[in-house]
Amino acid sequence: AAHGARKMEDYGRFLALLASALLVGFASVVISLVWVFQYRGGLSWDGSSREFNWHPILIVMGFVFIQGIAIIVYRLPWTWKCSKLLMKFIHAGLNTIAMILVIIAIVSAFDFHNASNNPNMYSLHSWIGLIAVICYCLQLFFGVAVFLLPYAPVRLRAALMPIHVYSGLTIFGTVIATCLMGITEKLIFSLSNPPYSQSPPEAILVNCLGLLLVIFGALILWMVSRPHWKRPREENAKTVRHIGATPEGTEAESTMTNSNADKSDPRSNTEAARKQNITFDEAGQRTTM
């Protein structure tokens, strides 16, 4: 009974963090809309600064919020009864939606710069932002090719999963950092009377947006890096009886670690081979930092 209570308590903690992340992410999207409609003249697609306004909205919505949800989608306990393949489609689908929104966001910025004869690609924001977008597209391409399509051998999946996880989280963090640079630039350039340094209401509002983006990133990073919140292994998933229960018989072991067990494993070769097999069975799902 105490064991079950502890499980429920942990489940409650996960839900509380998920609710916080959704709230913070949703608030970020709302604040970016308020910023654009209240202070920046709303949206259009005519080369004016109102076309540029699509940029922050689509980036916050796609590159931060949707990417963040895509990162933790395997952690939602009520999806553990769904097939792994379905979850991979959802993970890849959310990231594809985000990528499309990001590309539109970039086009809106370039369009605006070109129409107003502003140079492109001079700022650190644009340099790191473009690198992040390219890495994001590559990550999505290789993710689909290796983990979603059925061609890659299990050994390759196991070897690439730690890299996929690492680069996914690094890109996500870099995207948030790039948002903060973008906010800084935009507030300096667009506020003049009073300027940014006089802290008009718009400056306070958009600083708060930046703060919320950092909090959102920190919440996602915490949720994704707790090993006991990982989706259980496939063979156990079938025994899940009700939503939110950790399946019985799941050893809480980190696969990323096991995949390196051969490097210094003192056990017999048979034992090591057994472990290796588990690692490969789980390759698509258990290898998170």
Place this chain on the structure above:
Amino acid sequence: AAHGARKMEDYGRFLALLASALLVGFASVVISLVWVFQYRGGLSWDGSSREFNWHPILIVMGFVFIQGIAIIVYRLPWTWKCSKLLMKFIHAGLNTIAMILVIIAIVSAFDFHNASNNPNMYSLHSWIGLIAVICYCLQLFFGVAVFLLPYAPVRLRAALMPIHVYSGLTIFGTVIATCLMGITEKLIFSLSNPPYSQSPPEAILVNCLGLLLVIFGALILWMVSRPHWKRPREENAKTVRHIGATPEGTEAESTMTNSNADKSDPRSNTEAARKQNITFDEAGQRTTM
């Protein structure tokens, strides 16, 4: 022999990454010095913009480079024969040096703003930077109180270690993001003829500094999150015979995971208790994301 060769190859890979991180970190410090001395009039402590110039130099040196080294100091294989306590002193000492440099850096920025009648604390850079510094000081204080001083019970150390690791890495990432905002601000404000948007040499140089800071952070994050590069458990460390060898008998298992093993452990209580003990023995050293 093949086993040994694989170990050496892995050791070589670690050294290559370490050399890259040191090179990138060192280059960042050099570029910040070139920026200040070549383009911004050098250093002084008189309330002028030359006093402000201490800010980027000390932040890059202390808050990025030294903090980054402090994060991976337990990973250096030739330190595995040193006592854990000594390594904790080095980890805490490096972070203390960084904290002192950061405080001087902040004073130089405030001094400059006050002397030139510029407002303080209006920008997103200042908001997130101040939060990061406060969190960094708290992290250092609680880190010393819990993990260095001998008073905290082992159970508490085990419970707090994942939080210490998570908040340390999150602060480190946030610091780099804050640097990028600072670079963006400073280039916009200080370049006027030609402006930032015309990409004068100073803009290119300092954009490259920002890029190097991101690469440095990504390298540190990769090195610290590979479980097989962790310092081996204390009882095994004594059997290390020569620098760089992975001690025999080290099971490559993640303690952070094991510390949650009781949540869904199907094994006997005795087995679980044994694991629990290992977890607590290692509490100070093995629990990294």
